[in-house]
Amino acid sequence: MNNPIKIIVVGGNAAGPAAAAKGKRVNPSADVKMFEAGEYISTGTCEIPYVLSGDIKNYEDILYFSPESFKEKKGVDVYTKHFVEEINTQSKYIIVKDLLDGITRQFQYDKLILATGSKPKVIESISEAKNVFTLTSVKDLIEINNFITTNKVKSAAIIGSGYIGLEVMDSLQKLGIDVTVIEKEKLPLPYAEMEIQHLILELLNQNDIRFCGEVADFKPVFSDGNVRSLNINGRIFEPDLILVSIGFTPNNLLSLKAKLATGKSGGITVDMKLKTSNPHIFAAGDCIEVMNALTNKPSYIPLATLAHEYGHAAGENAAGGNVRILPVVKNIAVKILDKFFVSVGLSSKEAAEYSFKFNSVSKITNNLVPVMPGSEKVFGKIIYENESGRILGSSFLGGKEVSGYGDIISALIRTKQKVSALSDINYNYTPPLSPFINLLSLLGRKVK
Amino acid sequence: MNNPIKIIVVGGNAAGPAAAAKGKRVNPSADVKMFEAGEYISTGTCEIPYVLSGDIKNYEDILYFSPESFKEKKGVDVYTKHFVEEINTQSKYIIVKDLLDGITRQFQYDKLILATGSKPKVIESISEAKNVFTLTSVKDLIEINNFITTNKVKSAAIIGSGYIGLEVMDSLQKLGIDVTVIEKEKLPLPYAEMEIQHLILELLNQNDIRFCGEVADFKPVFSDGNVRSLNINGRIFEPDLILVSIGFTPNNLLSLKAKLATGKSGGITVDMKLKTSNPHIFAAGDCIEVMNALTNKPSYIPLATLAHEYGHAAGENAAGGNVRILPVVKNIAVKILDKFFVSVGLSSKEAAEYSFKFNSVSKITNNLVPVMPGSEKVFGKIIYENESGRILGSSFLGGKEVSGYGDIISALIRTKQKVSALSDINYNYTPPLSPFINLLSLLGRKVK
Numbered sequence: 001m002n003n004p005i006k007i008i009v010v011g012g013n014a015a016g017p018a019a020a021a022k023g024k025r026v027n028p029s030a031d032v033k034m035f036e037a038g039e040y041i042s043t044g045t046c047e048i049p050y051v052l053s054g055d056i057k058n059y060e061d062i063l064y065f066s067p068e069s070f071k072e073k074k075g076v077d078v079y080t081k082h083f084v085e086e087i088n089t090q091s092k093y094i095i096v097k098d099l100l101d102g103i104t105r106q107f108q109y110d111k112l113i114l115a116t117g118s119k120p121k122v123i124e125s126i127s128e129a130k131n132v133f134t135l136t137s138v139k140d141l142i143e144i145n146n147f148i149t150t151n152k153v154k155s156a157a158i159i160g161s162g163y164i165g166l167e168v169m170d171s172l173q174k175l176g177i178d179v180t181v182i183e184k185e186k187l188p189l190p191y192a193e194m195e196i197q198h199l200i201l202e203l204l205n206q207n208d209i210r211f212c213g214e215v216a217d218f219k220p221v222f223s224d225g226n227v228r229s230l231n232i233n234g235r236i237f238e239p240d241l242i243l244v245s246i247g248f249t250p251n252n253l254l255s256l257k258a259k260l261a262t263g264k265s266g267g268i269t270v271d272m273k274l275k276t277s278n279p280h281i282f283a284a285g286d287c288i289e290v291m292n293a294l295t296n297k298p299s300y301i302p303l304a305t306l307a308h309e310y311g312h313a314a315g316e317n318a319a320g321g322n323v324r325i326l327p328v329v330k331n332i333a334v335k336i337l338d339k340f341f342v343s344v345g346l347s348s349k350e351a352a353e354y355s356f357k358f359n360s361v362s363k364i365t366n367n368l369v370p371v372m373p374g375s376e377k378v379f380g381k382i383i384y385e386n387e388s389g390r391i392l393g394s395s396f397l398g399g400k401e402v403s404g405y406g407d408i409i410s411a412l413i414r415t416k417q418k419v420s421a422l423s424d425i426n427y428n429y430t431p432p433l434s435p436f437i438n439l440l441s442l443l444g445r446k447v448k
Numbered sequence: 449m450n451n452p453i454k455i456i457v458v459g460g461n462a463a464g465p466a467a468a469a470k471g472k473r474v475n476p477s478a479d480v481k482m483f484e485a486g487e488y489i490s491t492g493t494c495e496i497p498y499v500l501s502g503d504i505k506n507y508e509d510i511l512y513f514s515p516e517s518f519k520e521k522k523g524v525d526v527y528t529k530h531f532v533e534e535i536n537t538q539s540k541y542i543i544v545k546d547l548l549d550g551i552t553r554q555f556q557y558d559k560l561i562l563a564t565g566s567k568p569k570v571i572e573s574i575s576e577a578k579n580v581f582t583l584t585s586v587k588d589l590i591e592i593n594n595f596i597t598t599n600k601v602k603s604a605a606i607i608g609s610g611y612i613g614l615e616v617m618d619s620l621q622k623l624g625i626d627v628t629v630i631e632k633e634k635l636p637l638p639y640a641e642m643e644i645q646h647l648i649l650e651l652l653n654q655n656d657i658r659f660c661g662e663v664a665d666f667k668p669v670f671s672d673g674n675v676r677s678l679n680i681n682g683r684i685f686e687p688d689l690i691l692v693s694i695g696f697t698p699n700n701l702l703s704l705k706a707k708l709a710t711g712k713s714g715g716i717t718v719d720m721k722l723k724t725s726n727p728h729i730f731a732a733g734d735c736i737e738v739m740n741a742l743t744n745k746p747s748y749i750p751l752a753t754l755a756h757e758y759g760h761a762a763g764e765n766a767a768g769g770n771v772r773i774l775p776v777v778k779n780i781a782v783k784i785l786d787k788f789f790v791s792v793g794l795s796s797k798e799a800a801e802y803s804f805k806f807n808s809v810s811k812i813t814n815n816l817v818p819v820m821p822g823s824e825k826v827f828g829k830i831i832y833e834n835e836s837g838r839i840l841g842s843s844f845l846g847g848k849e850v851s852g853y854g855d856i857i858s859a860l861i862r863t864k865q866k867v868s869a870l871s872d873i874n875y876n877y878t879p880p881l882s883p884f885i886n887l888l889s890l891l892g893r894k895v896k
Contacts, residue, residue: 046884047817334878
């Protein structure tokens with residue numbers, strides 16, 4: 001009898017558990033081990049702002065498996081608080097340090113899956129202060145929660161107004177904390193369409209969120225290991241808490257040491273079977289670059305849904321499968337106060353960056369017939385290629401309908417449809433749910 | 449100088465005003481007249497149940513134009529309370545009776561547009577009773593409202609559990625009226641998928657709506673011109689009000705007299721330019737048969753959105769344009785108590801009727817991650833052709849997300865996609881808005 005295949009997964013958050021579970025499922029005789037440097041595995045990262053806000057009652061609600069339950073239900077041996085220091089690609093083993101006892105051991109693999117995720121960017125000058133946080137893990141969440149409670153936090157500054165910054169802004173305000181958002185660009189959500197940036201600024205103003213744009217420097221003053229004040233364009237702020245939310249980079253230390261190929265963003269380069277430049281090593285999740293369906297170029301798109309999907313594929317392929325992944329149509333949704341923002345495909349800024357010749361149409365309309373209670377404004381914009389008419393991207397800001405709008409555009413991009421297709425679709429209508437003439441249809445007609 | 453073209457539109461509800469306004473817009477010199485037998489024009493028919501329920505405060509809110517404002521804003525001469533009795537197709541004039549003074553006059557046309565709409569089916573044995581109503585027009589609405597107020601209605605029987613019956617059931621219950629739904633089939637919403645019929649029955653039970661199925665006869669007892677009691681399968685009911693909601697038929701009296709071709713349903717036959725069998729007569733709205741995009745056969749699909757869209761096209765073509773309409777992907781949404789139902793394309797029953805060889809997949813899942821407040825169950829079913837895999841239809845019952853789901857399926861049917869496309873789409877995810885794994889993706893994976 002052959003020895004069972006040894007599959008090792010590094011990283012236990014999103015892509016890792018998906019890969020480990022799938023590998024074991026498609027090859028039940030496989031010996032699958034998963035290593036995680038932190039205390040928790042299989043956590044709901046996107047849900048973190050909603051635990052902070054209290055919408056989800058307990059952080060334990062977003063720990064979807066414990067090491068024990070993962071072993072029991074998925075048949076995977078889990079090692080938490082185990083830090084993988086190095087990969088020996090020649091002899092195919094990893095060197096792992098047990099963070100509890102400090103002992104280092106080696107584990108052989110036949111196939112290795114890297115799911116080391118991302119790390120938040122930090123601001124070196126303040127990153128060590130006691131009241132400065134990032135919020136990307138359950139550990140961060142517990143620390144911030146404790147800090148807020150212990151120090152009776154009344155005010156917070158959020159540095160960075162991307163998706164996560166705006167989500168956390170909402171969470172902190174729900175806790176009764178006075179929030180200031182600090183951004184180096186002039187308007188919030190720098191990657192969004194200009195019209196949406198203006199609408200969001202208005203939304204922040206209406207909701208008593210202070211927005212400080214064009215902040216080049218904030219001259220921190222320290223005392224007792226805390227940042228005591230920030231000087232924002234000449235005005236002094238003394239936030240009890242500072243949250244830094246200026247983006248992510250791939251957590252690629254291990255792969256760099258192992259000399260795996262990486263892309264511009266630092267993300268690990270993988271093929272359409274999620275194989276890295278080493279034939280025995282796969283990778284998935286926020287540590288890789290994915291193929292962008294619109295540019296046909298590798299992109300860094302750290303999203304939990306992709307981590308999950310690609311994790312499954314990496315696990316299956318590591319276990320002997322032959323799954324091909326599809327390029328990604330980026331499709332992102334964020335709640336911003338009482339509105340929802342969705343961005344699909346390329347924004348105008350990205351389309352310009354990739355030298356597309358494109359045009360756009362935009363429109364504000366009501367999401368329900370105006371006479372219905374609850375009818376509110378929704379903004380939509382479609383970006384399309386000049387000659388071909390192919391849809392390149394879209395953005396929406398409005399009520400819950402924008403999720404469906406985004407998914408329709410995502411489907412149309414996937415199937416390479418022209419913008420004129422939008423007005424050829426029969427949309428449903430009933431007064432309490434959907435508009436008499438759909439925003440997408442109106443946008444399509446503006447092009448014709 | 450030539451005489452201006454004379455365009456006459458018969459019917460002033462949905463398709464009629466769209467046709468008249470569009471005809472005048474594309475040909476400003478045209479002499480456009482619109483005749484309507486009733487008192488109101490340009491009314492919101494789909495909104496009627498929401499005026500009855502009180503969600504919309506006043507019936508005047510759904511009179512989108514008066515004859516005067518339509519003349520002023522659209523340049524169309526409007527004749528309300530004018531009944532068109534006959535078309536003389538040889539000499540191209542219509543014979544119109546002024547319902548106020550009883551005088552009959554003739555009006556010449558160059559192009560005629562029939563937008564005579566539909567009429568509700570009635571039950572002859574009870575249709576003349578004072579407490580028996582249908583609800584398809586603002587006039588009906590006013591009468592029912594008056595009856596409810598004057599007679600302090602406490603109980604109602606709704607005969608028929610189609611879309612409209614279930615909407616009105618909801619409206620009447622909101623008014624504090626005890627509602628019984630009477631249906632000749634075993635389960636409510638007879639055209640829906642069986643699984644959805646069962647879920648709706650459960651929903652009615654949970655909401656204290658009495659459902660009586662398999663009712664072949666209800667042996668009405670009359671007194672003082674009212675129906676005093678109904679005998680439902682041996683049980684006696686004494687509803688204060690009876691609403692008959694058993695469907696619609698095309699209002700085709702005028703076209704039959706004019707010997708225009710009609711289809712099986714009685715709907716006027718039109719080509720893809722909305723021309724009838726007479727080259728000078730166009731038709732649009734609930735009085736026509738439309739081409740079904742899935743069966744490529746004429747179908748009777750009375751929907752306000754279609755009436756509006758096709759009305760525009762008929763108006764443009766009557767005024768000299770050359771617009772081709774697209775076949776219809778039926779896409780219907782209905783609020784049923786606190787849930788939403790959407791049906792797109794063909795149901796299993798229709799697919800069988802049209803002899804498709806098909807299969808289906810269905811699934812119940814949560815519309816948000818289960819840890820989020822407001823997360824609730826949503827049911828979905830996809831019908832697809834066996835050999836080709838082409839999507840034929842789908843149905844959903846759940847929260848507001850089903851509108852988007854339906855529109856995605858409608859888009860995929862329009863662009864002739866296979867069911868496998870569903871799991872190739874990148875769906876958006878954020879905890880308060882959309883699920884981690886979309887129901888459509890789960891359904892697509894069940895096929896693979």
